[in-house]
Amino acid sequence: MSAGLVWNRDGADWPNRETSQFISAAGLRWHVQIAGNGPVALMIHGTGASTHSWRRIMPLLTRRFTVVAPDLPGHGFTSTPDRSGLTLSSIAREMTELMRALRMEPDLVIGHSAGAAIAIRATIDRRMRPRAIASINGALLPFGTPIGQFFSPLAKLLVSAPMVPQIMAWRGQNRATVERVILGTGSKIEPRDLDYYSRLFKNPRHVAGALGMMASWDLTKFAADLPLLNTDITLIAATNDRAISPADAITVGRLIPNARIVKVERAGHLAHEERPEEIARIVDEIADAASADQFRSKRYSG
Template sequence: MDWPRDLTGWPLAEQSSRIACRPHRWHVQQMGDGPVILLIHGAGGATHSWRDVMPLLAKQARVIALDLPGQGFTQAGTRARSGMMQTAEDIAALCAQEGWQPTAIVGHSAGAAVALRLSQIVLSPRGQAPDVVGINPALDKFDGIAGWLFPVLAKALALNPLTPLLFTLGGASDRRTRQLIERTGSTLTDEGYRLYSRLMGDRGHVGGTLQMMASWQLDALIADLPGITARCLFLAGETDSAVPVKVAQRAGASIPGAVVETLPDLGHLAHEEAPDLVAGRILSFVNSGQSDSVSRNA
């Protein structure tokens, strides 16, 4: 599928717009009024991941969700800016262009790493680092052989222009999609599986995801964790087999004042399994920060 991709049947498509901000053409969804909460999906995801969370947050905030470069409906302008730092810089440029000042940045999985780096670049309306909420934050390096093999493999796959086509020949069956997601410890609705199947059957999206994986480097961010000034909340799904709870606990222990909460009986896609619970925790955390700010300035 070539860009611009067809949004027919996509969750909250009526809230979608495409915004050009060099070097990318972003797909963005916006709804609600109030303090800005920016949502960043994980690798291989898209705005659909927030389909049930966004309306709940929008009752108290202006919520903005975007697709990462090359994924979902965002057209990447270059393959050279797929790394975590470059992605954060490009989102910061988009925020500056559009006048967005996030009070909070919510990131899922790899999106949490982008959120933390972004919190070091942009300022909230209070003139401080925005709050960061990480849902099953992928903030750890691979251990053992995967530490060197996985990045090399991802890079080789991403650099081969035929790879995305091979991944998507015949499309992605709902059964295969269901199996892949359930291996992460999550169980979704039929609609959830269908949406991920649609993404997995799109060679452009697959190519963008592989390019992101090939460019991913966390060493500098992990070294910087003790210097993070943002208020941080990490929500870790108890049954997540993709990013174990210990990853959030280890990262949280390195960030001053970070809070880590375990979500019982939820997996890697906890925000899709229990949107009411996750949205409630996000709003409670963000509102507590605003109350603290008012008290300090009174």
């Protein structure tokens, strides 16, 4: 396995660095950021990202929550498990073991893209018992968009070729290439955020972790389990998302008993990076509703 990112070098200016710590759990060395006071909100980023993805929304949520934001296995500054440890069920288990090592139980789980699937899998498997889940452009169904249909089988092919992560990381050194990938998801992010993605994408171990995760997941089986979720969930769907179709939220909303849909206009797949204040406001509303037990009658907005 290629060398990973080095914290004292690559993380010297990492967002919210003062909240970072390293924890051993589930046979992994995790990079996790913890800040704030109040009920625990676990934030799980998506494939190919890291804690940097929450850099602008995290300070907004720490006013109300104790925010816990780890790098996923094989991503950012967290170590990589073997291939079997990158399946959806395995990552849900590993995430749960991390929270146990921290002696924390999440009241709210906020998952972006693949992070939402991890939150749901852990909850269905009764590894976590949050009062509510917030799914931001959740990757919860077999990929239906053109970009999703392209990347999913491609990852399965590429992960078997040892040199591919190095080649893709070499391509990632071209900032313009990284920018095209981000724009392809329907999002336009700040130059500083693009710099962090560029730093990640040029590291072969991070690329290998993202590819390995994509190649190991079976979303068809996962989608069949969605009706088993009995926890309140809000499906935040950005209308300009080109990676996960906003229509997926409607399909998922019909499958999960206690679901509601909230649309975010004129935002793409990285809606929480483009519109952190709006997403934070929605999260606050979710927490208010969970506290008041107002989710029980199914409703849709937007």
